[in-house]
Amino acid sequence: MIALVNAMHITASVFINDDESGLHHDYDVWLEKLAPHEPVSQYRHNVGEDNADAHMKRQIMGREVVVAITDGRLDFGTWERIFYGEFDGRRKKRVLVKIIGE
Protein backbone atom coordinates (compact mmCIF):
# COMPACT_ATOMS: atom_id res chain seq x y z
CA MET A 1 0.00 0.00 0.00
CA ILE A 2 0.99 3.60 -0.55
CA ALA A 3 -0.47 6.82 0.76
CA LEU A 4 -0.75 9.96 -1.34
CA VAL A 5 -0.99 13.13 0.74
CA ASN A 6 -1.37 16.41 -1.11
CA ALA A 7 -2.29 20.02 -0.57
CA MET A 8 -5.44 21.03 -2.45
CA HIS A 9 -4.26 24.63 -2.62
CA ILE A 10 -1.67 26.03 -4.97
CA THR A 11 0.01 28.30 -2.43
CA ALA A 12 0.61 25.47 0.04
CA SER A 13 2.76 22.36 0.32
CA VAL A 14 2.76 18.93 1.85
CA PHE A 15 6.32 17.91 2.54
CA ILE A 16 8.35 15.51 4.65
CA ASN A 17 11.15 16.71 6.87
CA ASP A 18 12.22 17.09 10.48
CA ASP A 19 9.84 18.05 13.30
CA GLU A 20 12.16 20.71 14.69
CA SER A 21 11.02 24.30 15.20
CA GLY A 22 14.43 25.83 14.41
CA LEU A 23 14.41 24.14 11.02
CA HIS A 24 10.90 25.36 10.25
CA HIS A 25 12.00 28.89 11.07
CA ASP A 26 15.01 28.37 8.76
CA TYR A 27 12.68 27.28 5.95
CA ASP A 28 10.64 30.47 6.37
CA VAL A 29 13.70 32.69 6.16
CA TRP A 30 15.22 30.74 3.28
CA LEU A 31 12.04 30.67 1.20
CA GLU A 32 11.59 34.39 1.72
CA LYS A 33 15.10 34.89 0.34
CA LEU A 34 14.48 32.70 -2.73
CA ALA A 35 11.00 34.06 -3.43
CA PRO A 36 10.53 37.40 -1.64
CA HIS A 37 7.04 38.68 -0.95
CA GLU A 38 8.18 42.30 -1.41
CA PRO A 39 8.11 44.25 -3.59
CA VAL A 40 4.73 42.88 -4.63
CA SER A 41 5.03 44.81 -7.90
CA GLN A 42 7.71 42.39 -9.13
CA TYR A 43 5.06 39.75 -9.90
CA ARG A 44 2.39 40.04 -12.59
CA HIS A 45 0.21 37.55 -10.73
CA ASN A 46 -0.24 40.07 -7.92
CA VAL A 47 -3.56 41.48 -9.03
CA GLY A 48 -6.40 41.17 -6.53
CA GLU A 49 -4.22 39.20 -4.12
CA ASP A 50 -0.50 39.66 -3.44
CA ASN A 51 0.43 36.02 -3.13
CA ALA A 52 2.57 35.26 -6.21
CA ASP A 53 5.53 34.52 -3.96
CA ALA A 54 3.49 31.82 -2.21
CA HIS A 55 3.06 30.05 -5.57
CA MET A 56 6.87 30.03 -5.92
CA LYS A 57 7.53 28.86 -2.37
CA ARG A 58 5.12 26.00 -2.82
CA GLN A 59 6.98 24.74 -5.92
CA ILE A 60 10.22 24.51 -3.94
CA MET A 61 8.60 22.66 -1.05
CA GLY A 62 6.36 20.48 -3.24
CA ARG A 63 2.64 19.76 -3.53
CA GLU A 64 2.47 16.16 -2.41
CA VAL A 65 4.21 13.21 -0.84
CA VAL A 66 3.82 9.53 -1.60
CA VAL A 67 4.64 7.27 1.33
CA ALA A 68 4.89 3.49 1.55
CA ILE A 69 2.68 1.74 4.10
CA THR A 70 4.15 -1.45 5.57
CA ASP A 71 2.35 -3.59 8.16
CA GLY A 72 -0.29 -0.92 8.52
CA ARG A 73 2.08 1.93 9.28
CA LEU A 74 3.72 4.76 7.35
CA ASP A 75 7.12 3.31 6.43
CA PHE A 76 9.24 6.24 7.54
CA GLY A 77 12.90 6.79 8.19
CA THR A 78 13.72 7.76 11.77
CA TRP A 79 13.10 11.50 11.45
CA GLU A 80 10.56 11.65 8.63
CA ARG A 81 7.34 13.46 9.47
CA ILE A 82 4.66 14.93 7.18
CA PHE A 83 3.97 18.67 7.30
CA TYR A 84 1.53 21.06 5.72
CA GLY A 85 3.28 24.26 4.66
CA GLU A 86 1.11 27.34 4.26
CA PHE A 87 2.66 30.28 2.41
CA ASP A 88 -0.35 32.54 1.90
CA GLY A 89 -2.56 32.12 4.92
CA ARG A 90 -6.02 32.95 3.69
CA ARG A 91 -9.06 30.73 3.60
CA LYS A 92 -9.71 27.35 5.14
CA LYS A 93 -7.36 24.69 3.86
CA ARG A 94 -7.88 21.05 2.92
CA VAL A 95 -5.51 18.11 2.54
CA LEU A 96 -6.28 15.04 0.48
CA VAL A 97 -5.19 11.61 1.70
CA LYS A 98 -5.61 8.59 -0.53
CA ILE A 99 -4.44 5.05 0.16
CA ILE A 100 -4.20 2.48 -2.61
CA GLY A 101 -2.82 -1.01 -3.13
CA GLU A 102 -2.93 -4.16 -1.06
Next chain:
Amino acid sequence: MIALVNAMHITASVFINDDESGLHHDYDVWLEKLAPHEPVSQYRHNVGEDNADAHMKRQIMGREVVVAITDGRLDFGTWERIFYGEFDGRRKKRVLVKIIGE
Protein backbone atom coordinates in the same frame (compact mmCIF):
# COMPACT_ATOMS: atom_id res chain seq x y z
CA MET B 1 -7.35 5.25 -8.18
CA ILE B 2 -4.44 7.58 -8.65
CA ALA B 3 -2.92 9.08 -11.77
CA LEU B 4 0.81 9.49 -12.26
CA VAL B 5 1.68 12.18 -14.80
CA ASN B 6 5.35 12.76 -15.55
CA ALA B 7 7.64 14.41 -18.04
CA MET B 8 9.82 11.93 -19.92
CA HIS B 9 12.49 14.58 -20.46
CA ILE B 10 15.00 15.79 -17.91
CA THR B 11 14.80 19.45 -18.85
CA ALA B 12 11.01 19.60 -18.43
CA SER B 13 8.46 19.44 -15.64
CA VAL B 14 4.93 18.38 -14.96
CA PHE B 15 3.54 20.50 -12.16
CA ILE B 16 0.25 21.61 -10.66
CA ASN B 17 -0.55 25.25 -10.16
CA ASP B 18 -2.81 28.07 -11.29
CA ASP B 19 -3.95 28.54 -14.90
CA GLU B 20 -3.11 32.23 -14.95
CA SER B 21 -0.80 33.73 -17.57
CA GLY B 22 0.67 36.37 -15.24
CA LEU B 23 1.79 33.64 -12.85
CA HIS B 24 3.38 31.64 -15.65
CA HIS B 25 5.30 34.72 -16.70
CA ASP B 26 6.37 35.16 -13.06
CA TYR B 27 7.63 31.56 -12.97
CA ASP B 28 9.75 32.20 -16.07
CA VAL B 29 11.34 35.31 -14.57
CA TRP B 30 11.84 33.69 -11.17
CA LEU B 31 13.39 30.48 -12.52
CA GLU B 32 15.75 32.51 -14.69
CA LYS B 33 16.88 34.33 -11.56
CA LEU B 34 17.44 31.13 -9.57
CA ALA B 35 19.10 29.23 -12.44
CA PRO B 36 20.29 31.69 -15.09
CA HIS B 37 20.93 30.49 -18.62
CA GLU B 38 23.78 32.97 -19.06
CA PRO B 39 26.71 32.84 -18.85
CA VAL B 40 26.62 29.33 -20.30
CA SER B 41 30.25 28.87 -19.25
CA GLN B 42 29.21 28.64 -15.60
CA TYR B 43 27.96 25.07 -16.11
CA ARG B 44 30.17 22.08 -16.92
CA HIS B 45 27.21 20.27 -18.44
CA ASN B 46 27.11 22.84 -21.25
CA VAL B 47 29.08 20.87 -23.80
CA GLY B 48 27.29 20.19 -27.06
CA GLU B 49 24.09 21.80 -25.78
CA ASP B 50 23.75 24.80 -23.50
CA ASN B 51 20.85 23.57 -21.41
CA ALA B 52 22.30 22.93 -17.95
CA ASP B 53 20.07 25.64 -16.51
CA ALA B 54 17.03 23.75 -17.80
CA HIS B 55 18.06 20.74 -15.70
CA MET B 56 18.09 23.03 -12.64
CA LYS B 57 14.77 24.68 -13.41
CA ARG B 58 13.15 21.30 -13.82
CA GLN B 59 14.25 20.20 -10.32
CA ILE B 60 12.58 23.23 -8.77
CA MET B 61 9.33 22.67 -10.66
CA GLY B 62 9.39 18.87 -10.33
CA ARG B 63 9.25 15.91 -12.72
CA GLU B 64 5.87 14.45 -11.88
CA VAL B 65 2.57 14.77 -10.10
CA VAL B 66 0.44 12.11 -8.47
CA VAL B 67 -3.24 12.96 -8.36
CA ALA B 68 -6.13 11.16 -6.70
CA ILE B 69 -9.06 10.11 -8.90
CA THR B 70 -12.44 10.11 -7.17
CA ASP B 71 -15.67 9.15 -8.94
CA GLY B 72 -13.87 9.07 -12.26
CA ARG B 73 -12.44 12.58 -12.02
CA LEU B 74 -9.16 14.16 -11.00
CA ASP B 75 -9.72 15.09 -7.36
CA PHE B 76 -8.49 18.65 -7.52
CA GLY B 77 -8.72 21.67 -5.30
CA THR B 78 -10.52 24.62 -6.87
CA TRP B 79 -7.57 26.09 -8.74
CA GLU B 80 -5.40 23.04 -9.34
CA ARG B 81 -4.49 22.39 -12.97
CA ILE B 82 -1.72 20.23 -14.47
CA PHE B 83 0.94 21.90 -16.64
CA TYR B 84 3.88 20.79 -18.71
CA GLY B 85 6.84 23.12 -18.21
CA GLU B 86 9.43 23.18 -20.96
CA PHE B 87 12.77 24.81 -20.08
CA ASP B 88 14.91 23.83 -23.06
CA GLY B 89 12.64 23.76 -26.05
CA ARG B 90 14.25 21.29 -28.44
CA ARG B 91 12.86 18.05 -29.78
CA LYS B 92 9.39 16.62 -29.59
CA LYS B 93 8.23 16.02 -26.07
CA ARG B 94 6.27 13.21 -24.46
CA VAL B 95 4.28 12.92 -21.24
CA LEU B 96 3.52 9.66 -19.48
CA VAL B 97 0.15 9.13 -17.83
CA LYS B 98 -0.48 6.02 -15.77
CA ILE B 99 -3.57 5.23 -13.73
CA ILE B 100 -3.56 2.52 -11.09
CA GLY B 101 -5.80 1.21 -8.31
CA GLU B 102 -9.51 0.54 -8.10
Next chain:
Amino acid sequence: MIALVNAMHITASVFINDDESGLHHDYDVWLEKLAPHEPVSQYRHNVGEDNADAHMKRQIMGREVVVAITDGRLDFGTWERIFYGEFDGRRKKRVLVKIIGE
Protein backbone atom coordinates in the same frame (compact mmCIF):
# COMPACT_ATOMS: atom_id res chain seq x y z
CA MET C 1 2.43 -0.97 -11.91
CA ILE C 2 4.29 1.95 -10.42
CA ALA C 3 7.44 2.10 -8.35
CA LEU C 4 7.91 4.49 -5.46
CA VAL C 5 11.55 5.18 -4.67
CA ASN C 6 12.30 7.49 -1.74
CA ALA C 7 15.09 8.56 0.53
CA MET C 8 14.49 7.63 4.17
CA HIS C 9 16.65 10.53 5.35
CA ILE C 10 15.64 14.15 5.48
CA THR C 11 18.95 15.53 4.25
CA ALA C 12 18.95 13.38 1.11
CA SER C 13 17.03 13.13 -2.15
CA VAL C 14 15.97 10.61 -4.71
CA PHE C 15 15.66 12.34 -8.06
CA ILE C 16 15.60 11.61 -11.76
CA ASN C 17 17.93 13.34 -14.16
CA ASP C 18 20.88 12.81 -16.50
CA ASP C 19 23.76 10.43 -15.74
CA GLU C 20 26.43 12.99 -16.63
CA SER C 21 29.19 13.91 -14.21
CA GLY C 22 29.41 17.55 -15.35
CA LEU C 23 25.74 18.04 -14.55
CA HIS C 24 26.12 16.50 -11.10
CA HIS C 25 28.99 18.88 -10.42
CA ASP C 26 26.74 21.73 -11.61
CA TYR C 27 24.01 20.64 -9.19
CA ASP C 28 26.50 20.73 -6.31
CA VAL C 29 27.64 24.26 -7.16
CA TRP C 30 24.11 25.49 -7.78
CA LEU C 31 22.63 24.03 -4.58
CA GLU C 32 25.47 25.52 -2.58
CA LYS C 33 24.57 28.90 -4.05
CA LEU C 34 20.86 28.56 -3.26
CA ALA C 35 21.36 27.09 0.23
CA PRO C 36 24.92 27.82 1.41
CA HIS C 37 26.45 25.70 4.15
CA GLU C 38 28.40 28.70 5.51
CA PRO C 39 28.01 30.62 7.67
CA VAL C 40 26.49 27.86 9.79
CA SER C 41 25.25 30.52 12.23
CA GLN C 42 22.63 31.64 9.72
CA TYR C 43 20.44 28.60 10.52
CA ARG C 44 18.73 27.98 13.86
CA HIS C 45 18.62 24.26 13.13
CA ASN C 46 22.43 24.13 13.38
CA VAL C 47 22.68 22.98 16.96
CA GLY C 48 24.50 19.71 17.50
CA GLU C 49 24.96 19.19 13.78
CA ASP C 50 25.56 21.83 11.12
CA ASN C 51 23.39 20.37 8.39
CA ALA C 52 20.46 22.79 8.04
CA ASP C 53 21.55 23.59 4.48
CA ALA C 54 21.22 19.90 3.62
CA HIS C 55 17.55 20.04 4.62
CA MET C 56 17.09 22.93 2.16
CA LYS C 57 18.99 21.27 -0.69
CA ARG C 58 16.91 18.15 -0.31
CA GLN C 59 13.66 20.11 -0.70
CA ILE C 60 14.84 21.50 -4.03
CA MET C 61 15.91 18.10 -5.34
CA GLY C 62 12.94 16.22 -3.86
CA ARG C 63 12.44 13.26 -1.53
CA GLU C 64 10.97 10.69 -3.88
CA VAL C 65 10.14 9.66 -7.41
CA VAL C 66 7.20 7.69 -8.71
CA VAL C 67 7.92 5.82 -11.92
CA ALA C 68 5.63 3.83 -14.19
CA ILE C 69 6.53 0.20 -14.86
CA THR C 70 5.50 -1.09 -18.28
CA ASP C 71 6.17 -4.65 -19.46
CA GLY C 72 8.32 -5.26 -16.41
CA ARG C 73 10.63 -2.30 -16.92
CA LEU C 74 10.91 1.24 -15.60
CA ASP C 75 9.12 3.30 -18.23
CA PHE C 76 11.74 5.97 -18.72
CA GLY C 77 12.41 8.63 -21.27
CA THR C 78 15.73 8.26 -23.09
CA TRP C 79 17.92 9.99 -20.53
CA GLU C 80 16.01 9.41 -17.32
CA ARG C 81 18.00 7.73 -14.54
CA ILE C 82 17.33 7.56 -10.79
CA PHE C 83 19.89 9.06 -8.40
CA TYR C 84 20.36 9.26 -4.67
CA GLY C 85 21.55 12.73 -3.65
CA GLU C 86 23.37 12.98 -0.34
CA PHE C 87 23.76 16.50 1.06
CA ASP C 88 25.01 15.79 4.58
CA GLY C 89 27.13 12.69 4.38
CA ARG C 90 26.93 11.14 7.79
CA ARG C 91 25.59 7.74 8.79
CA LYS C 92 24.60 4.80 6.66
CA LYS C 93 21.75 5.58 4.29
CA ARG C 94 18.70 3.62 3.18
CA VAL C 95 16.38 3.88 0.20
CA LEU C 96 12.85 2.53 0.12
CA VAL C 97 11.50 0.93 -3.05
CA LYS C 98 7.87 -0.12 -3.23
CA ILE C 99 6.03 -1.48 -6.27
CA ILE C 100 2.26 -1.56 -6.43
CA GLY C 101 -0.47 -2.22 -8.96
CA GLU C 102 -0.94 -4.89 -11.60
